[in-house]
Amino acid sequence: MHKHGRAFFFFIGWLLVWASASGQCPQPAFTAPDTVCINGVFNVTNATAGADRYEWDFCSGDLEGTPTFTDLVTLPGANVPTNITTVFDGTNYFAFFFSRNNNHFYRLDFGNHPNNTPSVTNLGLLGALVQQPEPLEFVKEGNNWLALTANSYGNSNLVRLNFGTSLTSVPTVNDLGNFGGRLTRPRGIKVRQDQGNYVAIVTNANDNTLVMINFGATLATVPTTDSVLKTSPFLGTGLELISTAVIQDCNEWVGLTVDRAASRIYRLSFGTALFSLPGVSLLPAQMPSNANLFNVELAYDGGFMAFTEGFSGELHRLNFGVSMTNQAPQVTNLGNFGAMSNTVGLSLIKHEASSSWVGYAISFGLNKVHKFNFPNPCGMLPSAAAAIAQPAAQYSSAGPRSITLTAYGPGGGKSITRSVFVQPRIAVDFTAAGSPPVFTAITSPEDKIVDWEWDFGDGTPVKGASLAHNFPADGDYDVSLTVTGAAKNECGQTASTTKKIGVAGNRILSCPLPSFSLPDTVCINQPFAVTNTTLGASRYEWDFCGVDMGQTPTLQPLATIPQALILTDITTVFDGVNWYGFATSRDNARLYRLSFGNSLSNPPQISDLGYPGNVLFGPEQLKIVKEGNNWYGLLAQYLHSPGLVRLSFGNSLTNLPTFERLTALNGFVRLPRGIALAQDNGQTVALVTNDRDNTLTIINFKNSILNNPTAADVIVTNPMPGVSSGLVGVSVIKECENWYGIATSYAKGLYHLDFGPALWNRPVVTDLTRGYDFPLGPGRAAVTNNNGNYLAFAMLLNGDLLKLDFRQSIAANRPVITKVGE
Numbered sequence: 001m002h003k004h005g006r007a008f009f010f011f012i013g014w015l016l017v018w019a020s021a022s023g024q025c026p027q028p029a030f031t032a033p034d035t036v037c038i039n040g041v042f043n044v045t046n047a048t049a050g051a052d053r054y055e056w057d058f059c060s061g062d063l064e065g066t067p068t069f070t071d072l073v074t075l076p077g078a079n080v081p082t083n084i085t086t087v088f089d090g091t092n093y094f095a096f097f098f099s100r101n102n103n104h105f106y107r108l109d110f111g112n113h114p115n116n117t118p119s120v121t122n123l124g125l126l127g128a129l130v131q132q133p134e135p136l137e138f139v140k141e142g143n144n145w146l147a148l149t150a151n152s153y154g155n156s157n158l159v160r161l162n163f164g165t166s167l168t169s170v171p172t173v174n175d176l177g178n179f180g181g182r183l184t185r186p187r188g189i190k191v192r193q194d195q196g197n198y199v200a201i202v203t204n205a206n207d208n209t210l211v212m213i214n215f216g217a218t219l220a221t222v223p224t225t226d227s228v229l230k231t232s233p234f235l236g237t238g239l240e241l242i243s244t245a246v247i248q249d250c251n252e253w254v255g256l257t258v259d260r261a262a263s264r265i266y267r268l269s270f271g272t273a274l275f276s277l278p279g280v281s282l283l284p285a286q287m288p289s290n291a292n293l294f295n296v297e298l299a300y301d302g303g304f305m306a307f308t309e310g311f312s313g314e315l316h317r318l319n320f321g322v323s324m325t326n327q328a329p330q331v332t333n334l335g336n337f338g339a340m341s342n343t344v345g346l347s348l349i350k351h352e353a354s355s356s357w358v359g360y361a362i363s364f365g366l367n368k369v370h371k372f373n374f375p376n377p378c379g380m381l382p383s384a385a386a387a388i389a390q391p392a393a394q395y396s397s398a399g400p401r402s403i404t405l406t407a408y409g410p411g412g413g414k415s416i417t418r419s420v421f422v423q424p425r426i427a428v429d430f431t432a433a434g435s436p437p438v439f440t441a442i443t444s445p446e447d448k449i450v451d452w453e454w455d456f457g458d459g460t461p462v463k464g465a466s467l468a469h470n471f472p473a474d475g476d477y478d479v480s481l482t483v484t485g486a487a488k489n490e491c492g493q494t495a496s497t498t499k500k501i502g503v504a505g506n507r508i509l510s511c512p513l514p515s516f517s518l519p520d521t522v523c524i525n526q527p528f529a530v531t532n533t534t535l536g537a538s539r540y541e542w543d544f545c546g547v548d549m550g551q552t553p554t555l556q557p558l559a560t561i562p563q564a565l566i567l568t569d570i571t572t573v574f575d576g577v578n579w580y581g582f583a584t585s586r587d588n589a590r591l592y593r594l595s596f597g598n599s600l601s602n603p604p605q606i607s608d609l610g611y612p613g614n615v616l617f618g619p620e621q622l623k624i625v626k627e628g629n630n631w632y633g634l635l636a637q638y639l640h641s642p643g644l645v646r647l648s649f650g651n652s653l654t655n656l657p658t659f660e661r662l663t664a665l666n667g668f669v670r671l672p673r674g675i676a677l678a679q680d681n682g683q684t685v686a687l688v689t690n691d692r693d694n695t696l697t698i699i700n701f702k703n704s705i706l707n708n709p710t711a712a713d714v715i716v717t718n719p720m721p722g723v724s725s726g727l728v729g730v731s732v733i734k735e736c737e738n739w740y741g742i743a744t745s746y747a748k749g750l751y752h753l754d755f756g757p758a759l760w761n762r763p764v765v766t767d768l769t770r771g772y773d774f775p776l777g778p779g780r781a782a783v784t785n786n787n788g789n790y791l792a793f794a795m796l797l798n799g800d801l802l803k804l805d806f807r808q809s810i811a812a813n814r815p816v817i818t819k820v821g822e
Helices: 003-022 663-668
Strands: 035-037 053-057 068-074 081-088 093-099 104-111 119-125 133-141 144-151 158-164 172-177 186-194 197-204 209-216 228-230 241-249 252-259 265-271 279-282 293-300 304-310 315-321 330-335 343-351 356-363 368-373 399-409 412-423 427-433 438-444 449-455 466-468 475-485 494-504 567-574 579-585 590-597 605-608 619-627 630-637 643-650 658-661 672-680 683-690 695-700 714-716 727-735 738-745 749-756 764-767 778-786 789-796 801-807 816-821
Touching (some): 068 658, 081 133, 093 133, 133 186, 133 197, 186 252, 197 241, 209 241, 241 304, 241 412, 252 293, 304 343, 427 475, 427 494, 438 449, 579 619, 590 619, 619 683, 630 672, 630 683, 643 672, 663 695, 663 714, 672 738, 727 749, 738 778
Parallel strands (some): 081 343, 186 241, 241 293, 567 619
Antiparallel strands (some): 053 399, 068 368, 081 093, 104 119, 158 172, 197 209, 265 279, 304 315, 315 330, 343 356, 356 368, 399 412, 438 466, 449 475, 475 494, 567 579, 579 590, 619 630, 630 643, 643 658, 672 683, 683 695, 683 727, 727 738, 738 749, 749 764, 778 789
């Protein structure tokens, strides 16, 4: 062979060896159906080339949403806590941070989910080698956990922590030095594994440089100065570099470094090797000059995202899209959630099982850890295997979804995202009204239905989307509707529903007609039969020992609550076994729980639930609701920082609740004093009385009290007639198919509210004070149905108890108002 031919083939062979050794980036590719069925298992076909490992995210894009905020825990004994870091050990979630000014080391134990309320453990001092530490980064090698920190002031040394096999251990400490003075007030550390080596990137604040330290194959070594690279000082005047984050974009390492002094962000380009001097350029993204950036985090979730926070407490998101080379990331100021300030730590972690992201920030001024949850609407069921080549998946909720595959090979990882629409199965319902009754089908999706078949329970099946039907006699009929979808609807072709319909005079009963018969006289200790002849009902409640609330009640002193300052409200709750009361103490911002056991007649045990500082100010009325297995509360906050506060008790009312201010609603509530909570057609609706302008705010939380309503979910009424302020109490009840309520004002106001068939509605208001002169204005109000009569009660400021007797209808009757006690 010609020598040039041999040289050519030698070059080609060398090129192939070099390409294999350097590791080309995988080319991720997969196919999935454009449309899948809710709760239906579907397969994804992976066609990736050049990968040896896969990660699937069937609900990517969460980080593009607006997170919800929670004040998580207060940190006892901390003095300038900084740089929180989260870790998952395969079973449990942890967070760690140092309290810089007293050198204490803290661990937060979340258990098996990062949304759990953590226990806080102060591990104390780790020895004289740790002096004013700030940054912290964890690595797992084999079965052992190691971490790096740095003394940000003083000797500027790098320090290694060795936890052994458990993150719950107290670590041993080793001083790694400052590598010949190359570390100068190190404020940030990131550790990544690249090409089999651990590389630490340290951010120097004194001389505005980065230091890259190559530990080789194990973090347990002590690198020599030959394994250290240091950049030139970053360009710019008045800099104070403070934090760096890095991420791999295919086989290229890229990063961001933030400057605290002028809120600049620099882009780092390392190329294919992290242990190298990066190219540095100023990112054009404009940040507020007063942001005082302190931290930066990078993550991939259907796109590259960066998050920054700083002394202003504001969280900023930079969306780079599909590539970190994007020169103009979309910048969004997510705000400080009305509570964050002096934040000097930021960490993001993903709960893989639910494909949901949780972030944490730490505030040195408030000595608090804050949590923010990014929305995760997918409802992905756990049949999706996240780390196999050819997974199957299913969704439990409908709507557009994103699937992201990240493929890894010798040269790094690369991601691709595809969209899928989760189609609901056919849903069917119907309405019935009028005389003769007209039945109208309600279906979803409407354009998929080709046949409607009715069975009216009287032997006359009929077809049609809407039709009238004459019933042969009065009575209850089981009416069924079965609809059939077009053949192209792959999510089920039929759906059925059945309702019990009450009919009288060939007219649909909009409200049940209760009726029963029983003997006039019965014998003691002898059973007797009751015959129910009610029409139009689907559920019944019997009370064989009805208490007449029309009688004058007796008063019994119950308990004294120590340390309370102006008790403003008490609400009672039954959890199915035990009774509880919750009382608010306005002027010292405390909440008390009264535990009655199995009867409200028992003397209660009183528990002081404490003072959740910076969240609770001047609490007034609290209402509690149960969703699924968990209990939640909504509280009106009157003084200092007026607004609403959401409480989360978890699965037991004996738990200490977490408190979350709903700051987005602050513009719609004006000195709120009273709250009513009710379920209406699957929606949770809150009614809030506003002292300042005598208006009522009606808030639709939709299908969960955990939702965060927007302006579109809020109604604010006109001021109540007759007075300009002082609206303090509200209570609602449903009569037949319509909602009604009572509102009270300290300024001698008493109002009847007619909401019609939907509680989230602007009510018709009637002033009930005509012809009745109150000695003082009424406070809280409560309305109930007792033995078929609608009664409302209101307490006057002088202690008098008023009774409003609407008799058999709160809709039609003006109440008889009497004083029933003092």
